[in-house]
Amino acid sequence: xxxxxxxxxxxxxxxxxxxxxxxxxxxxxxxxxxxxxxxxxxxxxxxxxxxxxxxxxxxxxxxxxxxxxxxxxxxxxxxxxxxxxxxxxxxxxxxxxxxxxxxxxxxxxxxxxxxxxxxxxxxxxxxxxxxxxxxxxxxxxxxxxxxxxxxxxxxxxxxxxxxxxxxxxxxxxxxxxxxxxxxxxxxxxxxxxxxxxxxxxxxxxxxxxxxxxxxxxxxxxxxxxxxxxxxxxxxxxxxxxxxxxxxxxxxxxxxxxxxxxxxxxxxxxxxxxxxxxxxxxxxxxxxxx
Amino acid sequence: xxxxxxxxxxxxxxxxxxxxxxxxxxxxxxxxxxxxxxxxxxxxxxxxxxxxxxxxxxxxxxxxxxxxxxxxxxxxxxxxxxxxxxxxxxxxxxxxxxxxxxxxxxxxxxxxxxxxxxxxxxxxxxxxxxxxxxxxxxxxxxxxxxxxxxxxxxxxxxxxxxxxxx
Numbered sequence: 001x002x003x004x005x006x007x008x009x010x011x012x013x014x015x016x017x018x019x020x021x022x023x024x025x026x027x028x029x030x031x032x033x034x035x036x037x038x039x040x041x042x043x044x045x046x047x048x049x050x051x052x053x054x055x056x057x058x059x060x061x062x063x064x065x066x067x068x069x070x071x072x073x074x075x076x077x078x079x080x081x082x083x084x085x086x087x088x089x090x091x092x093x094x095x096x097x098x099x100x101x102x103x104x105x106x107x108x109x110x111x112x113x114x115x116x117x118x119x120x121x122x123x124x125x126x127x128x129x130x131x132x133x134x135x136x137x138x139x140x141x142x143x144x145x146x147x148x149x150x151x152x153x154x155x156x157x158x159x160x161x162x163x164x165x166x167x168x169x170x171x172x173x174x175x176x177x178x179x180x181x182x183x184x185x186x187x188x189x190x191x192x193x194x195x196x197x198x199x200x201x202x203x204x205x206x207x208x209x210x211x212x213x214x215x216x217x218x219x220x221x222x223x224x225x226x227x228x229x230x231x232x233x234x235x236x237x238x239x240x241x242x243x244x245x246x247x248x249x250x251x252x253x254x255x256x257x258x259x260x261x262x263x264x265x266x267x268x269x270x271x272x273x274x275x276x277x278x279x280x281x282x283x284x285x286x287x288x289x
Numbered sequence: 290x291x292x293x294x295x296x297x298x299x300x301x302x303x304x305x306x307x308x309x310x311x312x313x314x315x316x317x318x319x320x321x322x323x324x325x326x327x328x329x330x331x332x333x334x335x336x337x338x339x340x341x342x343x344x345x346x347x348x349x350x351x352x353x354x355x356x357x358x359x360x361x362x363x364x365x366x367x368x369x370x371x372x373x374x375x376x377x378x379x380x381x382x383x384x385x386x387x388x389x390x391x392x393x394x395x396x397x398x399x400x401x402x403x404x405x406x407x408x409x410x411x412x413x414x415x416x417x418x419x420x421x422x423x424x425x426x427x428x429x430x431x432x433x434x435x436x437x438x439x440x441x442x443x444x445x446x447x448x449x450x451x452x453x454x455x
Binding site: 043079102 | 335401
């Protein structure tokens with residue numbers, strides 16, 4: 001199981017990288033950590049004419065503090081984020097999400113931008129981006145633009161990035177006051193892709209009612225999805241056990257038909273999504289209190 | 290298309306240069322070109338961990354890393370652990386605690402544990418399991434490997450002055 005032949009370039013600047021993508025439009029693949037791409041090459045499921053490696057482009061590897069968020073360069077290794085004291089202190093949810101990504105040995109190589117741009121529907125980073133309304137900064141032939149997470153993930157393994165655009169940085173907003181969070185998933189073995197997962201943030205007002213609730217389910221459709229009906233059920237209400245039960249059921253019902261594969265049936269995934277949705281909302285509400 | 294590339298890297302403190310096809314994986318460079326066959330090839334898609342080596346001090350899967358990605362980097366493999374015929378304390382602990390049977394997965398385990406103990410000399414159970422979770426062993430049932438990690442950590446802490454060998 002060896003990769004097919006391909007050409008390789010390691011540009012030094014974003015401008016060079018974009019030129020290469022333009023020159024080989026449709027036939028080039030960007031290489032970041034390679035934790036998804038290289039297995040696909042080994043299995044010959046991907047056959048790009050040329051790999052454009054971003055490793056030698058300066059300015060893509062950083063965790064930068066902002067007033068109400070963290071800006072993370074696309075080539076920052078997931079493990080760097082996991083081990084960052086800044087991330088742990090300022091964004092415990094981001095830290096927690098990292099620990100669910102595959103194994104440390106993959107996170108040492110895998111990058112934040114690579115996972116987002118790959119857009120696997122069962123992956124943690126796209127779900128987290130959607131939960132937090134993260135903003136993706138992309139660089140292309142006509143300069144830079146910012147894409148919100150709600151518009152970024154189009155469908156299975158497909159993002160709003162043009163073939164000649166490169167994701168350069170993602171801004172993850174930090175959580176406001178009185179806001180709790182939760183990251184949950186179920187996998188057969190620790191480190192496997194989730195059969196289903198849920199991420200949530202809940203903001204409580206001073207009466208203990210939900211000022212806002214966000215619930216994102218992943219591994220259950222073509223992209224991570226917001227469970228809007230469940231979110232609406234909580235708005236303005238106290239998140240007691242009966243309401244959370246209803247919200248979980250609503251979440252399970254509102255998702256499209258999940259995938260059936262060798263790992264789990266659609267029915268099982270739907271049920272699991274509802275249970276994890278309820279638990280994630282409960283944990284986020286408890287942490288907000 | 291697919292011309293070769295000249296790369297330079299350090300492997301177990303030795304500088305190497307090689308002319309490689311871009312599609313050559315790091316593990317095939319180590320085994321096929323450099324003759325370092327201690328690193329094993331298992332699943333070839335980054336799941337089993339048999340091919341784990343240290344890249345700039347971090348444990349990575351050398352079957353899903355291209356040799357060209359290692360250009361300019363520092364690699365450590367299982368061959369770099371023992372010094373002048375003396376096993377590394379992690380290897381010694383595997384021997385004493387029966388941390389291996391067939392040995393196929395062992396080089397990968399040793400390198401992952403090397404990273405763990407260099408970063409965290411007195412690891413928690415959670416850290417040990419998180420590290421070992423990325424390595425598959427079908428012989429031991431893992432309990433002896435966990436024991437070996439604890440024993441190796443104690444040896445390394447005790448012998449820190451002498452580098453922990455012997």
